[in-house]
Amino acid sequence: MAHGVIRYGSDVVVAVIDPDYAGRSVREVLPYLASDAPIVGTLAEAMRFEPTALLVGIAPAGGALPDEFRAAIAEALRARLEVVSGLHAMLNDDAELAALAREHDSRIWDLRLPPAAPLFSGAAWDVEAKIVLTVGSDAAVGKMTASLELCRASRAQGVEATFVPTGQIGIAIAGWGTAIDRVVSDFAAGAAEQLVLEGERRARDLLWVEGQGGITHPAFAPVTLALLYGSAPDALVLVHNVSRTSIEGYDVPLLSYRALIRTYEGLCAGVKPAPVIGIALNTRDCEPAHAAAEIARAREETGLPCEDVVRNGPDALYAAIAPKIVKTGVLHV
Amino acid sequence: MAHGVIRYGSDVVVAVIDPDYAGRSVREVLPYLASDAPIVGTLAEAMRFEPTALLVGIAPAGGALPDEFRAAIAEALRARLEVVSGLHAMLNDDAELAALAREHDSRIWDLRLPPAAPLFSGAAWDVEAKIVLTVGSDAAVGKMTASLELCRASRAQGVEATFVPTGQIGIAIAGWGTAIDRVVSDFAAGAAEQLVLEGERRARDLLWVEGQGGITHPAFAPVTLALLYGSAPDALVLVHNVSRTSIEGYDVPLLSYRALIRTYEGLCAGVKPAPVIGIALNTRDCEPAHAAAEIARAREETGLPCEDVVRNGPDALYAAIAPKIVKTGVLHV
Numbered sequence: 001m002a003h004g005v006i007r008y009g010s011d012v013v014v015a016v017i018d019p020d021y022a023g024r025s026v027r028e029v030l031p032y033l034a035s036d037a038p039i040v041g042t043l044a045e046a047m048r049f050e051p052t053a054l055l056v057g058i059a060p061a062g063g064a065l066p067d068e069f070r071a072a073i074a075e076a077l078r079a080r081l082e083v084v085s086g087l088h089a090m091l092n093d094d095a096e097l098a099a100l101a102r103e104h105d106s107r108i109w110d111l112r113l114p115p116a117a118p119l120f121s122g123a124a125w126d127v128e129a130k131i132v133l134t135v136g137s138d139a140a141v142g143k144m145t146a147s148l149e150l151c152r153a154s155r156a157q158g159v160e161a162t163f164v165p166t167g168q169i170g171i172a173i174a175g176w177g178t179a180i181d182r183v184v185s186d187f188a189a190g191a192a193e194q195l196v197l198e199g200e201r202r203a204r205d206l207l208w209v210e211g212q213g214g215i216t217h218p219a220f221a222p223v224t225l226a227l228l229y230g231s232a233p234d235a236l237v238l239v240h241n242v243s244r245t246s247i248e249g250y251d252v253p254l255l256s257y258r259a260l261i262r263t264y265e266g267l268c269a270g271v272k273p274a275p276v277i278g279i280a281l282n283t284r285d286c287e288p289a290h291a292a293a294e295i296a297r298a299r300e301e302t303g304l305p306c307e308d309v310v311r312n313g314p315d316a317l318y319a320a321i322a323p324k325i326v327k328t329g330v331l332h333v
Numbered sequence: 334m335a336h337g338v339i340r341y342g343s344d345v346v347v348a349v350i351d352p353d354y355a356g357r358s359v360r361e362v363l364p365y366l367a368s369d370a371p372i373v374g375t376l377a378e379a380m381r382f383e384p385t386a387l388l389v390g391i392a393p394a395g396g397a398l399p400d401e402f403r404a405a406i407a408e409a410l411r412a413r414l415e416v417v418s419g420l421h422a423m424l425n426d427d428a429e430l431a432a433l434a435r436e437h438d439s440r441i442w443d444l445r446l447p448p449a450a451p452l453f454s455g456a457a458w459d460v461e462a463k464i465v466l467t468v469g470s471d472a473a474v475g476k477m478t479a480s481l482e483l484c485r486a487s488r489a490q491g492v493e494a495t496f497v498p499t500g501q502i503g504i505a506i507a508g509w510g511t512a513i514d515r516v517v518s519d520f521a522a523g524a525a526e527q528l529v530l531e532g533e534r535r536a537r538d539l540l541w542v543e544g545q546g547g548i549t550h551p552a553f554a555p556v557t558l559a560l561l562y563g564s565a566p567d568a569l570v571l572v573h574n575v576s577r578t579s580i581e582g583y584d585v586p587l588l589s590y591r592a593l594i595r596t597y598e599g600l601c602a603g604v605k606p607a608p609v610i611g612i613a614l615n616t617r618d619c620e621p622a623h624a625a626a627e628i629a630r631a632r633e634e635t636g637l638p639c640e641d642v643v644r645n646g647p648d649a650l651y652a653a654i655a656p657k658i659v660k661t662g663v664l665h666v
Contacts (some may be wrong), residue, residue, distance in 0.1 A: 063519070088519065119395050120552035122583060152421035185521045185556045186396070186421065216603035218562045219453035223518045229551045249453060250532040252604055261465050263603070266596065270549035271585055 001086060002057030004032050004169040008148050009280060012036050014049040016057075017072065032284075032310070043072045043079075053082040056091075059168060061219075061249065063088025063112070073097060077106045086111040086168025088182065111168040112179040117191035124232035125272060127207075129200045130325065133233035134211035134280070135264050137254045139220050141241040142310070143211040144170050146280035149309040150237065151208040153318035160201035164195050166210045180212060180230075181223045188223065192230025209233065210315055215263050216255060217247050233274045235325060236264055238304075242283040242294040257302050263265040278321040279306040334419060335390030337502040339366045341481050346370050346407040347382040349390075350405065365617075365643070367554035376405045376412075380457040386415040389424075392501060394552075394582065396421025397446070406430060410439045419501025421515065444501040445512035450524035457526040457565035458605060462533045463658065465611070467544035467596050470587045473552050474574040475643070476544040477503050477534075477611035483570065484541040486651035495536035498526050499543045499560060513545060513563075514556045521556065525563025542566065548596050549588055550580050561600055566607045568658060569597055574615040575627040590635050603611075611654040612639040 006013045011027075015038050021029050022041035029039065040046050043054070054076035056069060065073075065087055069073060072090065076083050077100040080304045085091050091108045092098055101108050132150070134143035147163055147170075154161040162169070165177025176198070177330075183191040192209075199207040209231045213220030238260060246253050255263065268274040279298050283291035291308060297304040305320030339346045339359060346359075347425045348371050354362050355374035362372065373379050375388070387409035389402060398406075398420055406424065409416050410433040418424045424441045427433055434441050457464075465483070480496055480503075480658035487494040496503070498510025509531070509584045516524040525542075532540040546553030571593060579586050588596065601607040612631050616624035624641060632637040638653030 046612050090515075122551070181517070181519040183518055184421075184514070185516055185559060186519045186553065188555050189552050215600070218455070218604050220519065221524050221562055222521050222559040225558050226518060226555040229554055255603055259603075263599065266599070267548070270588055270592075271551055272595070 001059040001169045001172070001197050002055070003030065003033060004144060005055060005057065005172050006035050006037065008145075008173045010173065010175060011053070015040055015046040017041070017043060017046055031099050043075050047079065051081060051083055055172065056083070056085040057088060059086055065089045065091070065094075072089075077108070078104055079103050080104050080106045080179060082107045082109060084109045084111060084172060086179070088112060098254075106327055111171045112182040114178050114183045114191060115194075117178070117183055117187040117194055118231055119187060120189040120193050123272050124196050124230065125197050127200050127232065129203060129205055129207050131196055131207045131209060131231060131233045132235045132237060132277075132325075133209040133227060133231050133274070134237050134239050135224070135228065135260075136211055136214045136238070137240040137260055138214040138244055138247050139212070139217055140248065141214075141239050141244060142280065142282035143239045145282075146237060146239045146309055147208040147210045148173070149314035150280070150318055153314035154206055154322075156315070157322070158205050158317070160204045161206040161208060162199055164199040164207050164209040164231070166195060166231075167190065167212055170210045171199060179219065180226055183226075185222060188226035189230030193232070193247070196231050198329070211239070214247065215260070215267070218250055218252060225267070228264065229271050232272050233268070235321075236243065236268070236274050236276045237321070238264070238279045240279070240298075241284070243285040257298055262300065265277075276304065277324045278317055279304050280309050280317060281306055283308045283311055334394040334502045334505070335388070336363065336366060336643075337477060338388060338390065338430060338505050339370065341478075341506045343506065344386070344423040346394050347384050347387075348373055348379040350376060350379055367437070374410050380412060384414060384415055386518050388505065389416070389418040389420060392419055393637060395525055398422045398424070398427075400627070407433055407477070410434050410441070411437055413437050413439045415440045415442060417442045417444060419505060419512070421445060427660055444504045445515040447511050447516045447524060448527075450511070450516055450520040450527055452520060453522040453526050453563055456528050457563065460533050460565065461653045462529075462538055462540050464529055464532075464540045464542060464564060464566045465563050465568050465610075465658075466542040466560060466607070467570050467572050468557070468561065468593075468609075469544055470593055471547040471577055472545070472550055473578050473581065474547075474572050474577060475613065475615035476572045478615075479572045480541040480640055481506070481571060482545045482647035483613070483651055486647035487539055487541070487655075489648070490651070490655070492539050493537045494539040494541060495532055497532040497540050497542040497564070499525065499528060501544055503543045513559055515555065516559075517551070518555060518559075521559035522563030525560050526565065529564050544572070546619050547580065548593070548600070549585060551583055551585060558600070561597065562604050565605055566601070568654075569607050569609045570653060570654070571597070571599070571609050571612045572615065573631075574617070575617040575624075594635065609635075609637065610657045611650055612637050613650060616641045616644055640646060
């Protein structure tokens with residue numbers, strides 16, 4: 001979560017609290033984030049960089065608040081910082097923290113608190129902006145990053161496009177959105193539908209919807225499917241981390257590229273057809289030659305355009321899929 | 334909902350309130366329910382049959398409380414009846430009704446209020462009882478009924494079996510369970526897993542898990558998938574209402590039998606393989622000859638055993654799938 005907000009957030013990260021790396025800069029520890037924010041050991045030290053908010057920069061499975069974060073959150077509220085959290089555990093429901101926020105006139109923003117959502121109505125099928133959803137081989141493989149990078153590339157080409165946030169990190173980055181994984185199951189597709197309706201009000205041409213989970217993820221697949229139907233995509237971009245061979249945390253092997261494409265396209269075919277038009281490959285943990293080989297292999301196995309949109313930038317993949325988008329009627333620009 | 338509880342509930346329905354049919358009996362209006370309960374126009378009339386509870390006998394999409402039910406619910410609470418509701422709208426959260434319940438020492442049982450559920454852990458994969466899940470072409474085609482009828486047939490053969498309720502009607506019937514559609518998306522598969530763990534404590538041999546929704550239902554499919562992965566079935570029974578050609582309420586045509594089987598088995602194959610071993614066909618709206626033709630057609634198109642377990646009873650279908658269950662290692666008895 002911290003990485004995503006440092007790299008893509010609209011707010012500036014002035015300091016990072018992490019005792020294990022205190023004294024270094026973000027760039028020294030994680031060069032790809034390209035941030036010179038200092039890393040400090042405590043909130044007290046961070047205060048001299050004049051923050052206005054404390055972001056709880058983690059997104060653990062299950063979403064409980066780790067005990068060791070409690071003292072710093074309390075301290076931040078006393079210092080009148082806004083506290084921003086993407087945990088499932090709602091900090092506003094925590095009696096101690098909520099009382100501190102009231103007492104010190106500070107604010108807790110629980111990113112994951114969903115609005116009341118209606119049932120899916122079918123209104124998303126009438127959205128005129130074209131909708132591209134990222135779908136993955138697993139959770140946390142780079143779907144949000146791919147959507148953000150491709151959105152940036154499309155805007156650079158003059159397309160009126162927006163990123164549509166569907167999880168707590170995307171919401172922290174973009175300042176709006178709904179954490180679909182927090183919505184009551186019956187209304188998850190309806191909440192996704194509301195997001196593309198809102199997206200169309202923000203950008204006329206093209207919506208890049210952040211995907212979630214993976215279709216064979218034993219815990220998160222329902223959220224994946226809520227987005228696949230609820231956001232009513234016209235096209236899909238497949239995202240995979242080449243270092244991953246099984247669903248993280250479960251003894252479930254990942255599907256092959258072709259099986260993933262067949263599964264996602266097969267489900268969409270029954271409701272609103274959407275082809276996979278390209279692959280965004282995450283080769284973060286690879287040497288350059290290995291990364292190039294993995295990209296070549298994905299292209300060969302699928303016949304689709306494929307790039308690592310972080311390593312190589314998003315322009316090449318966007319250029320490769322844009323004609324396909326036009327061809328399949330996906331984009332009117 | 335009323336039909337399900339009248340037919341299968343462990344509690345006796347002493348009267349039905351329905352002004353449109355007042356003065357007749359349930360059997361006169363709906364012969365297949367085989368109930369002689371009287372239908373009356375008001376709660377006051379119903380009171381002479383000495384009810385102990387008022388069941389809100391509807392399950393509308395979206396689950397809001399219809400205004401015209403409010404007065405009767407308030408009256409029931411004043412009369413110290415328990416009020417049982419499967420709506421999404423939690424009656425315990427309704428200030429007026431909750432106050433009445435407190436004042437008159439009566440109780441509101443919101444069937445859909447889910448327990449706190451953990452993430453799916455994989456513990457369901459180790460359940461030794463065999464697990465059979467009903468899956469459907471759409472919502473409300475008869476999955477609960479098929480699970481209940483097949484459970485009854487297996488018990489008649491001496492199998493230690495239980496029905497595992499996953500929706501508000503099943504919960505009202507069996508007195509336990511979780512409405513998976515009410516669980517926060519991230520935890521829906523985890524809640525389904527908890528149900529089969531509880532099911533195994535209740536019956537050693539065989540769990541008949543009530544399915545929900547349909548895999549191409551644009552609103553409810555996430556719940557379907559949460560059960561498909563979370564309840565970790567060893568085998569599936571496909572359920573379809575032959576009078577249905579599209580998803581109820583949506584312009585989405587139903588999949589063919591073969592496409593449904595391919596889709597459900599394909600998704601399971603990626604996580605825990607489960608074959609479709611039989612078809613429970615709902616021919617309620619058909620003349621006998623038409624019903625027989627539809628059953629024959631389903632058998633021919635799929636090569637699977639197929640019956641209407643209400644029209645013809647569950648024993649034939651159970652007898653047909655039991656050897657298959659043994660053959661695929663699904664049942665140790």
